[in-house]
Amino acid sequence: MTSFATRAVHAGYDPQANANAAVPPVYASAAFDLGDAERGDALAAGEIDGFEYSRVANPTVDALERRLAALEGGVGAVAVGSGMAAVTYALMCAGEGGGRIIAPSDLYGASVDALADFLPQFGIHTDFVNDVNDLDEVASKIGPDTRAIFAETVANPSTALLDIAPLADLAHRNGIALIVDNTVPTPYLLNPIAFGADVVVHSTTKGITGHGNAIGGAIIDGGRFDWANGRFPQFTARQQVISDDRAGVWHSFAGKFGNEAFIKRIRIKYLRTFGAVASPFNAYLTLVGLETLPQRVARQVETARRVAEHLTRTPHVIKVNYSGLGNTPQFALVGRYFPRGVGQILSFLVDGSAENVRRILDGTRLFSYVPNIGDARSLIVDPAHITHREVPAAARVAAGVTDNLIRLSIGLEDADDLIADLDQAIAGAY
Incomplete structure (x- = not known):
């Protein structure tokens, strides 16, 4: 594998697929020509890769997603309109349908507000702990409805550090996911997936872009968690959007996408439906920032x-x-x-x-x-x-x-x- 600095400049982008442009272009297009009816049907069904509508995928945003996945060591990424969109999408995707989240109370203010006051309105509740590195305290909160542990790798503003590996081990022994916010250190200082984290979220507005000129967020999937282990019925239920009811062929996210089930559900259900889309221009600015x-x-x-x-x-x-x-x-x-x-x-x-x-x-x-x-x-x-x-x-x-x-x-x-x-x-x- 090439070094981090090299990946920060080159990963996820092919100049030959983009008219040999040395820098990823801004694809300021709401939609893309489907070509012909057969190709359009295949694109809409997810049978082939390509771009049809920028609410779901865009070439500029795609280059950013691929680069972030390469830098964090994930199987895929979805860029979104803000860091809080990344946090809420990731937590809702894990907790939807009545799940519970375990989290420390020293999170970023908007994350605390989401967990304590807003997500409960959607049936997702949080069990707060005083010290997320205290495994006994965390274990005492794990119940049959617990879906994930959420924490910041470096807390803001205390700079308290997350002891990732033992927390990931505790989570996995109980069939729950570890979702971490890696905004403060950025992928350059820490790769949480390498220590057992399952999902990483970022406010790319911060250090990743680095110049205070573009709002954005990202979700990166480590690709190792078993979302079909019984705690997450949303991943094993059949879904119209990824099935072909005309042919009587039905799929679940876990069945169709395997180790990419989480990040595919983020894109197909959350990004496509809730629509917190990263703009191509902001993705371009983030790519420029990533290079340094x-x-x-x-x-x-x-x-x-x-x-x-x-x-x-x-x-x-x-x-x-x-x-x-x-x-x-x-x-x-x-x-x-x-x-x-x-x-x-x-x-x-x-x-x-x-x-x-x-x-x-x-x-x-x-x-x-x-x-x-x-x-x-x-x-x-x-x-x-x-x-x-x-x-x-x-x-x-x-x-x-x-x-x-x-x-x-x-x-x-x-x-x-x-x-x-x-x-x-x-x-x-x-």
Whole structure:
């Protein structure tokens, strides 16, 4: 297999199949000529590969999906309109029909809102745990209706790390899937499928695209989970959309697609029906961003570590959350899962009042006050008031998201300049 950097530039795209264009073109077409009646019928039946309607598949988006699958080590991928579309599609596909999900309470705010408040309206309920790495606590929540465990590989904004392998082993012994959000580290820093995760989701808006210019999400299927094990009736029930009722031929997703059953159901049922489609232009921007993913993230990790180390010595900073520092109880997990670093996100707690926090936010000159991560620009935000506003107060406090917490996403600027900017903003706030 070629190196990650080579795959980030070349994987999933054939220039000869695209008029020898060196860069994947933007196919700005809602639909595609079916050719003739026989070919059209075969395309609609899924008997041959091709493109007919961009709500289901598009050549530009297809190149992105193939590249992401190659980078994550999956059997297939579906790109969608946003990271939250990826999260909700993956969880609904696993839990539909009354399933339960096990998840920690320190997830990204919108994910908590979806799991705790919104997905229950669709019959999918969540059993929250305090520590998803506590196997006994997780095991105590597994019941006959449990379908999946969902967690973030690096939590935002605490940077708590997921111990993937033992959690995957626990899940698989009980016939349930492990679905992980790998947005913060990106595939460059971590490949969860290699450690046993079954499905990986991303907000490609973040580090994968890397320039804050395109909203998107992706779901990647590891292709090793048995969706026909009895816990997931939606995968073994016959489905009209993939069958030929005229000929009396009926299929289930597990029967027809085997180890690609999950990702095919995402595309054919969720993307096609709910329609959170990735635009070809956004897919193009994401492909451009992917080409420099290793170089960007490596630089950002190096700078993030320097900034975090400096903040541990900065007046008025009383705690720094960055698992890559080497002084946390989870540091053994860094060596196992994150030899290239844990990412460009860190957070820190300051003393004083909400007014001091406001002055720090308003006092920075290089850091942009933006609710995003993974950008080429360095960003600053107060999670309790912005990214985690919809999380119940008790869950915010349990996750360490208090009013005095500030989150940073480190960009590509010079490390010394970023440190100087934080120093002057913090000093000026007091």
